[in-house]
Amino acid sequence: xxxxxxxxxxxxxxxxxxxxxxxxxxxxxxxxxxxxxxxxxxxxxxxxxxxxxxxxxxxxxxxxxxxxxxxxxxxxxxxxxxxxxxxxxxxxxxxxxxxxxxxxxxxxxxxxxxxxxxxxxxxxxxxxxxxxxxxxxxxxxxxxxxxxxxxxxxxxxxxxxxxxxxxxxxxxxxxxxxxxxxxxxxxxxxxxxxxxxxxxxxxxxxxxxxxxxxxxxxxxxxxxxxxxxxxxxxxxxxxxxxxxxxxxxxxxxxxxxxxxxxxxxxxxxxxxxxxxxxxxxxxxxxxxxxxxxxxxxxxxxxxxxxxxxxxxxxxxxxxxxxxxxxxxxxxxxxxxxxxxxxxxxxxxxxxxxxxxxxxxxxxxxxxxxxxxxxxxxxxxxxxxxxxxxxxxxxx
Numbered sequence: 378x379x380x381x382x383x384x385x386x387x388x389x390x391x392x393x394x395x396x397x398x399x400x401x402x403x404x405x406x407x408x409x410x411x412x413x414x415x416x417x418x419x420x421x422x423x424x425x426x427x428x429x430x431x432x433x434x435x436x437x438x439x440x441x442x443x444x445x446x447x448x449x450x451x452x453x454x455x456x457x458x459x460x461x462x463x464x465x466x467x468x469x470x471x472x473x474x475x476x477x478x479x480x481x482x483x484x485x486x487x488x489x490x491x492x493x494x495x496x497x498x499x500x501x502x503x504x505x506x507x508x509x510x511x512x513x514x515x516x517x518x519x520x521x522x523x524x525x526x527x528x529x530x531x532x533x534x535x536x537x538x539x540x541x542x543x544x545x546x547x548x549x550x551x552x553x554x555x556x557x558x559x560x561x562x563x564x565x566x567x568x569x570x571x572x573x574x575x576x577x578x579x580x581x582x583x584x585x586x587x588x589x590x591x592x593x594x595x596x597x598x599x600x601x602x603x604x605x606x607x608x609x610x611x612x613x614x615x616x617x618x619x620x621x622x623x624x625x626x627x628x629x630x631x632x633x634x635x636x637x638x639x640x641x642x643x644x645x646x647x648x649x650x651x652x653x654x655x656x657x658x659x660x661x662x663x664x665x666x667x668x669x670x671x672x673x674x675x676x677x678x679x680x681x682x683x684x685x686x687x688x689x690x691x692x693x694x695x696x697x698x699x700x701x702x703x704x705x706x707x708x709x710x711x712x713x714x715x716x717x718x719x720x721x722x723x724x725x726x727x728x729x730x731x732x733x734x735x736x737x738x739x740x741x742x743x744x745x746x747x748x749x750x751x752x753x754x755x756x757x758x759x760x761x762x763x764x765x766x767x768x769x770x771x772x
Contacts, residue, residue, distance in 0.1 A: 406707060407704060407709075408708060409451035413453070414452070414454065414710050416455050416483070417456045417474035418432040418485045418486040418487075423461050424489075428489075430684060431486070431688050431692040433692065435484060435485030436455050436457065436692075437683050438677055438693055439455045449704070455485075456474060458470035458473065460488055460489075460491060462489045464490060467488065467495060468495060471499070479712075482506070484506070485509040485691075486508050487510030487688065487691060491516075492506075492522050493513045493557070496516075500519070505522070505716050507702075508526075509526070509696075510688060517530060517562075517741060520738075520740050522742065523744060526659040527659050529609055530563060530566040532635050532657045532659070533553075534570045534768060535747070535768050536607050536634075536635065536748070537605075537633075538573060538768060539750055540605035543750075548579035549576070550581070551567055551578060551607040552582045552585045553581075553585055553609050554586070554610060556587070564583070573771050579602070580597075580603060582597065591614075595622050595625055598627075599625070604629060604630060605630065609634070610637070611637040612642055612643055615637070615638035619650050619654055623650050627652075634657075636656065638656045639758065649756075650753075655761065656750070657750055658748055660687065660730055661730075661749065662760055663685060663687045664751075665760065666685070670728035674690055674694075674729060690729060697727065703715065720737065723735065730745055731745070731765030731766075731767055732745055732747045747765040749763075750762045750766060
C-alpha cells in the first residue's frame with residue numbers, strides 16, 4: 378500500500394478515492410468493525426494558551442481522507458477535547474476519550490499539560506499518543522507519548538550546538554524561564570550540549586521571569602562577556618528582550634531563541650533592530666511557502682481554510698504519521714493493533730522534518746533531533762541553514 382503521506386500531497390489527494398475503491402476488494406489493509414476509526418486529541422484551546430491550530434490541522438487531514446471515501450473505506454472519527462490548561466479537566470478529557478469515545482489512539486494533541494497529567498493513564502490503558510506539539514517535559518520522557526516536534530529542550534541543545542559550531546561562539550550563555558517541572562529538562566538540555574561539544578556553559582541563569590523588567594538580565598549577559606545567548610521566551614518576551622538590548626546599545630552578542638519566537642509578529646515588531654537574532658524551527662520553516670517540503674502541508678491547509686503556521690505543521694505531520702501507521706495494519710484497527718503498530722514501526726522520514734519519526738518501545742521518546750535556523754533580517758525571516766542542523770549523539 379502506498380504511503381499516506383505521499384497520497385496526501387496536493388492533487389494526489391484525489392488518489393485517496395482510488396485507494397478506498399481499489400483496496401476494498403483486497404485481503405490486506407486496515408479494516409474497521411463499524412465503519413469508523415476513532416481517534417482523539419487533548420489540547421489546550423482556552424485558558425492561558427491556544428494550541429487549537431494543532432488538532433484542527435490534524436482534523437483537516439482526516440476530513441480530506443474522509444471526503445475521498447475514508448481509509449480503505451473506514452471513516453476517521455476524530456474528537457478534539459479542550460483541557461483548558463486545567464489538570465482536572467485534562468484528566469477528565471482523557472478518560473472520556475478512552476472509556477466513552479473508545480479511541481484507538483491519541484493524535485495531534487497540543488497542550489500545556491496533557492502529557493504531565495495523562496501519560497501514566499495512557500500507559501495504563503494501553504493507548505498511545507502521537508503528540509502534535511509536545512510542550513511539557515513529560516511529553517519527551519514517557520513511554521506512551523512520542524511527539525512529532527523537536528520540543529523546547531532538544532531545541533535548546535540544538536541552538537547551543539549551532540552557536541558553537543557555526544557562529545563559533547566561545548562563551549555560550551543561557552537564560553531560561555522555568556514553569557512547572559521544566560528546570561531539570563532545561564538543565565539536561567545544556568548538559569547534553571556540553572557532552573556533545575566538550576565545552577562548558579559560560580553562564581546559566583534559570584530565574585528569567587515570564588513578565589517584568591528584563592534589563593538586569595540583558596546587562597548580566599553583557600557584563601559576563603557572553604557572545605551567544607540562548608533564551609526560551611515566547612513572542613512578547615522575545616520582542617522585549619531584543620528591544621532592551623537595543624536600548625542598552627549592546628553589540629557583539631548573538632541572540633538565539635526557540636520556535637515560539639519564530640512568528641511574523643516578532644519579525645514585524647523587530648524590523649528596525651540591528652541585533653543579530655536567530656530562531657530554531659521545529660520543522661521545515663513555515664514561512665518558506667515555495668519549499669517543496671511544505672507543498673503537501675500548504676495544499677491541505679489551504680483547501681481546508683486553515684492558517685499556515687508552525688502549529689498547523691505539527692497537527693498535519695502527526696495526522697500523516699498516524700495515517701501511515703494505520704495503513705500498514707492488515708486487519709481490524711483496534712486499540713491493540715494500533716499500539717502494536719506504533720511500538721514496532723520502523724523509522725520513517727518526512728519532508729517536513731530533519732530526522733525520521735519513530736515511536737518504538739523506549740521508555741522515552743524524542744525522535745526529532747534536527748532544526749533549521751532562521752535569521753531576522755530587516756523584518757523578514759531568512760533561512761540561515763538550508764541544510765538541517767542535526768544533533769549528533771551525546772553518547
